[in-house]
Amino acid sequence: MVDASTSAHGDLKxxxxxxxxxDFKAVDDLSLTIPEGSFFALLGPSGCGKTTTLRMIAGLEEPTSGTMHVGNTDITDMRPYRRPVNTVFQNYALFPHLSIFENVAFGLRRRGIKDVKAQVDKVLELVELPHLAERKPTQxxxxxxxxxxxxxxxVNRPALLLLDEPLGALDLKLRRQMQIELKWIQTEIGLTFVHVTHDQEEAMTMADTIAVMNEGRIEQMGSPADLYDNPKTAFVANFLGQSNLIKGAIESNGADSLLVNLFGQKVALPRSRSAAKDSSILVxxxxxxxxxxxxxxxxxxNILTGGVISDVSYIGVSTQYQVEMPWGQELIVFEQNDDGVPPLDKGDKVKLSWEPIFTFGLDGSQDANAGSKLIADEEE
Amino acid sequence: MAFLHATAKHGSSETKKRSWLPYLLLLPGLVWLFFFFLLPILTLVSTSTKTPGFGIGEFDQTYRFANYWDAIVNSRAQFLRSFEYAGIATVLALAIAYPLAYAIAFKSGRWKNVLLVLVVAPFFTSFILRTIAWKQILGSSGFVNRALIDLHIIGPQTHLTASAFAVVMGLTYNFLPFMTLPLYSSLERIDPRTIEASGDLYANAITTFRKVTLPLSAPGVVAGTLLTFIPAAGDFVNAEILGNPNTKMIGNVINARYLQIVDYPTAAALSFTLMFVILIMVTLYIRKAGTEELV
Incomplete structure (x- = not known):
């Protein structure tokens, strides 16, 4: 067998x-291409198949069917130690009996590389920890x-670096700092990073492209901004940030915009931003x-009237309101605290407005809460 | 600063109040050790330099340290044989127990607890009975002996019992659980992801075993070999039941000196020498293994 651990390069397909x-399909007929040099995130709740996908790429799990290629090299049946792939494990999996230097040198020594010391020193310099070379991981x-x-x-310069929830064990502040650092390292060395996470903020901060996974399939794929502004399903709309999804019926279908009836109140949205299949729509x-x-x-x-504030949380830069609408739904509103006006109070009667271009439309047959409960589960 | 000061003060008063507690908890153990370990050892040392008095079983303290020299010279062969047999049994037990412990720790799935109980199960019958059973297993009409003869591995008139082979087999068998359990517990503690990480970093299965699994299980190897070697070196039951006059171990000599010849000073000198030699060997072994920080 040809050793592809150093030679193979290119897109991951x-x-x-x-x-x-x-009977359980952890990953279900998944096809995607990850361009060489990109920072790619697989985002989804636990059990969505993202870690299984990563483990199949690493060779730690055998696919039931399907193929994987790096460039033109088929890696589907390759032993893990022959793949041009390295993994940053959840909880790190450092070798406790080896010094930091030997931990980093491990892959180089296995491949019989000559100037181990120079390469290890260089990479320890890159992560700014050269002074810890002689310590043990537990220290x-x-x-x-x-x-x-x-x-x-x-240090092994793999074609692909896989990161399995790499920041999960760190506290929030350190996580933010490491997000920036990882992104910087990726840009610096230009390797392809495939990052698995359930933290949507982490994915959005670091990745060029995010694939949102749900129940073994890719729900939607795109840049962070694209996914946030143009979610195609209720799951993506709720999992990536928060969304207010209101059930409505399309009343008239204009050339550029749609007119939608939301429990008797009429709002407009650009036709191009609607993914509704028939007159039933989630606005x-x-x-x-x-x-x-x-x-x-x-x-x-667009204006919705008849709201009553049911909850107010002041969080510094903004105030978060929950507004109960006449049809019983609670809408979430974030208001920047930049106008010098004191926040409204609980029980105040209010109306909400927004620009029609900020409205997106989803197919009305879905569960409007898909993906929102999962976030609450993850945070526990 | 004031805050730090206050905390420190609080901490020290807390310590003072509780300082007697650890000693109180240690007390039962210390009392036990004093009466059942320290006193007997001192009696043993004092007996070891006595010489026979008038009646049988009467000895006078004459500080005859030459007792040690005499005992060692007279029992040199049995001493060496004990360490040889115990050493071989330890190596054999390690060779059998490592794959066993590895399989239980990593490959047994839901059978893990059942297998662990099976490892310990022999303890439910008496040590002596189990050793006598080996006499049947290896006996001339037993299946092992006949199978080996039929396969022409041994000659038609060979007997496996009453031999060094049988003694070492008995030792290996009897101390196998003492090897298996510490190995299992240290293998079981290895994070399987470190083994995956080794594969991810270009190590094949053999290299992964050599560079990751084996070093990480070293504390279990050290503990297991000690728990097997020390009691095996002092054992006399296996040599008594499965051996012949030429396979006597130091345990048999001490046993005979105490109970048959009633030569307490020599028995005491031999016991103390055995203890001392084992202590030195163990110290050197642990130093060499360098596993203090891993244990």
Missing amino acids: LSHLTKSFG LSGGQQQRIAVARAI GIRPEKFRIQPEGKEMSG
Whole structure:
């Protein structure tokens, strides 16, 4: 067998990849191409198949069917130690009996590379921990271990670096810092990073392209901004940030815009932003796109009246309102605290307005809450 | 600063209040050790330099340290044989127990607990009975002996019992659980992801075993070999039941000196020498294995 661990390069292509555990399909007919040099995130709740996908790419799990290629090299049946792939494991999996230097040198020594010392020193320099070379992993903090895990993988210059929830064990502040650092390292060395996470903010901060996975399939794929602004399903709309999805019926179908009846109130949205298949539609508005005013004030754009504030949370830069609408639904509104006006109070009667171009439309046959409960589960 | 000061003060008063507690908890153990370990050892040392008095079983303290020299010289062969047999049994037990412990730790799935109980199951019958059973297993009419003769591995008139082979087999068998359990517990503690990481970093299965699994299970190897070697070196039951006059171990000599010849000073000198030699060997072994920080 040809040793592809150093020679293979190029895009990662997964074709019809399926993994079944008994009757359960963890990954279901997954096809995607990850361009060389990109920072790609597989995002989804636990059990969506993202880690299984990663483990199949690493060779730790065997696909039930389908193929995987790096450039023109078929890696589907290759032993893990022959693949041009390295992994940053969840909880790092550093070798506790070896020094930091030997941990990082492990892959180089196995491949019989000559100037181990120079390469290890260089990569320890890159992660800014050259002074820890002689320590043992248990003597390092979580953040330091994380960087060593990255160093141990990238020192091998793999065609693909796989990151399995790499920041999951770090506290919030350190996680933010490591997100920026990882992104910087990726840009610096130009390797393809495939990053698995359930943290949508982490995915959006780092990745060029995000694939949102749900129940073994890719729900939607695109740049962070594209996914946020143009979600195609209720699951994506709820999992990536928060959304207000209101059930409605399309009343008239104009050349550029649609007129939708939301429980008796009429709103417009651009035709190009609607994914509705028939007259049944879910109208989506992100919470920060709303403007909120006391009942009676003049407003422009789309307007919904008859709301009553049921909850107010002041969070510094913004105030978060929950507004109960006449049809019983609670809408979420984020209002920037930049106008010097004191926040409204609980029980105030309000109306909401927003620009029609900020509205997106989804197929009305879906569950409007898909994906939102999962986030709550993950956070526990 | 004031805050730090206050905390420190609080901490020290807390420590003072609780400082007697650890000693109180240690007390039962210390009392036990004093009466059942330290006193007997001192008695043993004092007996070892006595010389026979008038009646049988009466000895006078004459500080005859030459007792040690005499005992060692007279029992040199049995001493060496004990360490040889115990050494071979330890290596054999390690060779059998490592794959067994590995399989239980990594490959047994839901059978893990059943297999662990099976490892310990022999302890439910008496040590002596199990050793006598080996006499049947290896006996001339037993299936092992006949199978080996039929396969022409041994000659038609060979007997496996009453031999060094049988003694070493008995030792290996009897101390196998003491090897298996510490190996299992150290293998079981290995994070399977470190093994995956090794494969991910270009190590094949053999290299992964050599560079990751084996070093990480070293504490279990050290503990298991000690728990097998130490009691095996002092054992006399296996040599008594499965051996012949030429396979006597030091345990048999001490046993005979105490209970048959009633030569307490020599028995005491031999016991103490055995203890001392094992202590030195263990110390050197642990130093060499360098596993203090892993244990």
